[in-house]
Amino acid sequence: MTLLTIDTISKRYGPVQALKDISLEVQAGSRTAVVGPSGSGKTTLLRIIAGFEQPDVGRVMLDGEVLADGPACVPAHKRGIGIVSQDGALFPHLSVAENIGFGFERGAPDREKRIRDLLEMVELENSMLDRRPHQLSGGQQQRVALARALGRRPRLMLLDEPFSALDTGLRENMRKAVARVLQTAGITAVLVTHDQGEALSFADQVAVLREGKLVQAGTPQTIYLKPRDRETALFLGDAVMLPAIIKNGFADCALGSVPVEGPHQGKAEIMLRPEQIRVVVDEANAKYGGRVVDVEFGGATCTVAVSLAAVALPPILIKTSSVALPARGDLVRLDIAGKAHVFVR
Numbered sequence: 418m419t420l421l422t423i424d425t426i427s428k429r430y431g432p433v434q435a436l437k438d439i440s441l442e443v444q445a446g447s448r449t450a451v452v453g454p455s456g457s458g459k460t461t462l463l464r465i466i467a468g469f470e471q472p473d474v475g476r477v478m479l480d481g482e483v484l485a486d487g488p489a490c491v492p493a494h495k496r497g498i499g500i501v502s503q504d505g506a507l508f509p510h511l512s513v514a515e516n517i518g519f520g521f522e523r524g525a526p527d528r529e530k531r532i533r534d535l536l537e538m539v540e541l542e543n544s545m546l547d548r549r550p551h552q553l554s555g556g557q558q559q560r561v562a563l564a565r566a567l568g569r570r571p572r573l574m575l576l577d578e579p580f581s582a583l584d585t586g587l588r589e590n591m592r593k594a595v596a597r598v599l600q601t602a603g604i605t606a607v608l609v610t611h612d613q614g615e616a617l618s619f620a621d622q623v624a625v626l627r628e629g630k631l632v633q634a635g636t637p638q639t640i641y642l643k644p645r646d647r648e649t650a651l652f653l654g655d656a657v658m659l660p661a662i663i664k665n666g667f668a669d670c671a672l673g674s675v676p677v678e679g680p681h682q683g684k685a686e687i688m689l690r691p692e693q694i695r696v697v698v699d700e701a702n703a704k705y706g707g708r709v710v711d712v713e714f715g716g717a718t719c720t721v722a723v724s725l726a727a728v729a730l731p732p733i734l735i736k737t738s739s740v741a742l743p744a745r746g747d748l749v750r751l752d753i754a755g756k757a758h759v760f761v762r
């Protein structure tokens with residue numbers, strides 16, 4: 418069931434077209450991540466959903482209710498939408514308990530129990546209830562902010578770069594914890610993030626924006642393995658692109674014959690993710706590979722640069738494990754796992 422519908426929204430700030438004809442559906446109980454380069458319109462889209470900005474044209478609908486139809490809008494505080502932002506925005510002079518219970522009725526008999534339940538839901542100890550925000554770590558503050566937003570029983574939760582102030586290890590933990598909490602509470606969420614890895618692992622649906630337009634929306638797997646265009650492919654991660662001639666499901670390219678997705682025949686460009694390529698030292702078959710020109714040891718993941726024998730392109734970079742790492746100067750063949758993605762020229 419669709420909970421949130423964004424229907425051909427456009428928004429202009431003077432000469433800047435911040436959003437152009439954006440349409441997107443978000444299913445109830447799902448998590449959508451919005452990604453895109455800086456200035457692509459992510460924050461504007463989130464602010465329009467929240468009700469802090471109005472679209473010039475287009476509609477926002479939540480659970481069948483029209484929240485915005487061009488400039489005619491339901492005010493933000495009447496939308497039933499929760500927001501967790503980058504800094505958590507807790508009230509510094511209030512305790513954790515008071516922050517979480519901020520929107521609750523003062524004398525409500527179940528007030529304390531609800532606060533404790535919310536604290537438990539975000540996996541924090543009861544001993545934190547009397548602390549002030551400055552006595553919490555960044556990750557704990559974010560959990561309190563999430564508990565406060567959940568306490569208002571939102572129909573939709575907007576997450577505006579909520580993990581970006583946290584360091585890498587904590588970030589990953591928080592992302593998993595937040596996904597778990599949202600899942601348990603059955604709350605639909607839209608996340609805006611600069612971190613493509615975060616988007617791919619957090620969301621059921623990823624929406625890619627570029628220059629105010631929606632380039633592609635789909636499952637993380639689709640977006641990563643079957644990107645609409647080169648730019649999207651490279652935005653989401655490293656990619657090896659090769660010219661090819663396609664015939665009957667196989668691409669004839671610098672790596673030999675590689676299976677491809679789709680019905681296209683003839684000239685095309687194919688894309689492989691580096692982790693699809695395995696480097697094998699094999700002098701006899703180096704025409705389907707090339708010469709190793711650089712090896713970067715990186716612990717769990719190492720990078721091998723191979724100058725291809727069959728085509729004059731810059732060396733391709735392949736991520737590989739530290740086991741059986743080739744040496745600089747080795748002649749190697751390159752084996753492919755899975756299928757290549759085709760960009761029709």
Ligand SMILES: Nc1ncnc2c1ncn2[C@@H]1O[C@H](COP(=O)(O)OP(=O)(O)OP(=O)(O)O)[C@@H](O)[C@H]1O
Nearest residue numbers: 430433434435453454455456457458459460461462
């Ligand atoms: N209030 C405003 N007045 C004028 N221009 C604005 C305003 N808000 C956003 N813009 C412009 O609209 C475009 C989209 O901005 P937006 O903040 O939505 O991008 P973003 O993808 O969230 O960027 P970032 O990743 O850097 O936060 C940008 O060109 C920005 O400069």
